[in-house]
Amino acid sequence: MMVKHRHLLDFTGWTADELLALFDTTDVMAQVLQRTIKKVPALQGFTVSTLFFESSTRTRLSFERAARAQSADVISFAAGGSSLAKGESLKDTLRTIDAMQVDLYVVRHAAAGVPYQLARWTDAAIVNAGDGRRAHPTQALLDAYTFRTSFPGFDGFAGKKLAIIGDILHSRVARSNLELWTRLGATVALCGPATLLPRELEQPRLSLHHRLEPTLEGAQAVMALRLQQERMTSGLLPSLAEYRARYQLTEAVMALAHPNAIVMHPGPMNRDVEISSSLADSPRSVIERQVANGVPVRMAVLYTLLVGKK
Amino acid sequence: MNTVKATLMSGMEVARALTRIAHEIIERNKGADKLVLIGIHTRGVPIAERLAGLIGEFEGVRPPLGKLDITLYRDDLSEIALQPVVKKTEVAQVHGMRIVLCDDVLYTGRTARAALDALIDLGRPAVIQLAVLIDRGHRELPIRADYVGKNVPTSRQEIVKVKLAEVDGADGVDLLELT
């Protein structure tokens, strides 16, 4: 029996069946986007507001597209605009927008926990589009969905292995993928230099490594994370050259993984830093499909949370 | 728990009704040319399949089949308490075709209206007709069926339950009391 979830803040409380049902709904939404009329009236009369305290044009547009494709009305708020004043309390910002009768907020913020705080102050649904380094559930969903749709005759996540390489410490993409894939029955291997790989993340179905070989062994999905320039200047890493030599994902390195393994990246990519240009453009790379899958996945999420609300 | 008040149609009667409807479809459309049978999930699908089979028997040409999920077009979403399962829509060619939408029960007409919207978003049919096994009255919209298996006057406290072998193991139509 499915429980009605109010929010998608992370995957706490979501069962594997509910998550797989989201993927089934995503299939239908993907189909809608293939038609001439890429629109359904499913969310007509609902108002969705994007509330991006941390800017990200790509993700915000992906959500807005997902809302409009279902005939919902969209209100956009982005940091830097006069509408989100610095220092104005979160609560006051929310109250101002709530007055416009918003049914669902898509929130991105540099501080972890903000979606939880907002959920206390409004009756609207909240979808977390990224809070600090903690969680980014829709990214994980589209990553897992891309994996699911990469293999004809896909027989489920149990027994599969996802490898993530890079700055795990600062990555909400890594944390959410870890949470999601293990929930679906897969195992996850995280790999990075000691300064960027927190040992406290230990949990069942997770292995932590500093070398690529054990990380990639048997992995059917391999994901490279973006390495930010600041990591070099803040003393976390000696140099780009050092990182490249030890952790860059290349075709040669991919020989260590499962022969059919796909290559993923949450974007935006630093070509030839964490991933070689040629690998990013190779047939094993599903990076473009990840981006494309963002819209139907988010359509499914919005639909699932809003339907039955009024 | 809903109790069975009466049996509206036996398995045999269902089969005969579908046979008659198949003949009516052929007659009204002057043959099977450009005919497409589209079943509305869930029980409209086996009905469309059977009608397609019957038309194939009588005309020698089996019309193409489609499946339509109208969940994304419903206007009564507030009445959905739990998470509705959205199924896939599989419809090949719509443009210029003579579509017969198939469903098990015609009641308020809202499902049929949603089906019309969904269909029109897929393309521009030449004609859309509606075939149902049971018409139970209480229309809330100006919708009527072109082909009806049986007309059954009902009250709002009653439920019409259509059973089909493909879904429920046996054919038949029961009238249940909401308790």
Added chain:
Amino acid sequence: MSRTIITNARLIGEQSLADLYLKDSLIEGVNLGGEVSHTFDAAGKLVTPAFIDLHTHLREPGQEVKEDLASGLAAAAAGGYGTVVSMANTDPVIDDPGLVTDLLAKAERLGLARLRPAAALSRGLKGAQLTDFAALQAAGAVMLTDDGIPVADGHLLRRACEYAAELGLVIQTHSEEPSLRQDGVMNEGTVSQRLGLPGNPVQAEAVMVYRDCELALMTGARVHIAHVSSRRGLQLIEWFKAQGAPVTAEVTPHHLTLTDETLGAFDPIYKVAPPLRTAEDVAYLRGALARAVVDSIGTDHAPHTRAEKDLDLLQAPSGIANLEVAFPLLYTKLVLDGVLTLTDLLHYFQSGPAKVMGWPAPSLAPGAPADLTVIDLESARPVTPSAFQSKAKFSPWDGWQLQGWPVATFVRGRRVGS
């Protein structure tokens, strides 16, 4: 002349209830009889010397939206405190003798809990230049501290210690090493990694505690280490004490009752510096109280506005307001749960802080200042922040059922607060 009788008082160490007499601003004696001008019926409740807090942020001057002398000293009295040492990280910083004089004068006029101001150790709290210790002391400052901001420059602290030692002043340190602390907003550990929040490791405290103790040992200065939050920090202090270092340790009510797990609610009400630590740290701190390794319990009462505490976890200021719940909280969680005796707990609120400062031990003997508090040890009621005297009408212990509520506080022989 005023003479007050407090009837039916239960006094520590006495078997039967007694009537306590106050004459003007001093304790007169027990069961004396005679005419009185005021009566207060303690109705069997505990009567004990008013508490001393060596660590309160009263936010005046400059930050009165969070708290001011009137609300803060009223909150102190409501919490059973007769004397508070106010911190200097106000706006302007209390680094000038004139500001000390002003504060004292204002507090005097209010007639609530006694105010003993601390002054900044460095000008403007910038950690670069020492303030005029002697002049500040002459104006009434009892302690030097840059609390709020750790003194990053070891050389500056060394010179401050040498100078303070000569003047007999206590230096209170906020011991957190800034470069190890980084931008951490909570304890670094399993919980912080799970919650994806920047962590502040225990080592930031340990390293600084070590340095501050070493300087105390070297200079002979009385160094009072504020809000020790971890086992590591406390173990180092124990080690240095064993070598005769003149260091004293303070723990706060929040570090004795809350852990880093509370941050799972993503509510900045739990954001404090140093941060709430693990259950093991809390257990060690409690054990340290039982072993008398700690010297005083200080509140580090740090009020902020509700709006500030509704900011996100990175932006929200650190601090927990707790003057009014400190004693009942620890009475309920430590004494009633059998970790500490009532006498021991009272020591940490009374003679412990007095000893740190070199003040006479609080007592109810004839001739002692008539600073006392009446405490109901029996009735349990929930923490109700809306009824606080403090401007910070919210609390991490909101709704907790506690016993040991102070019902009346007398300072200089007069009942203060409501």
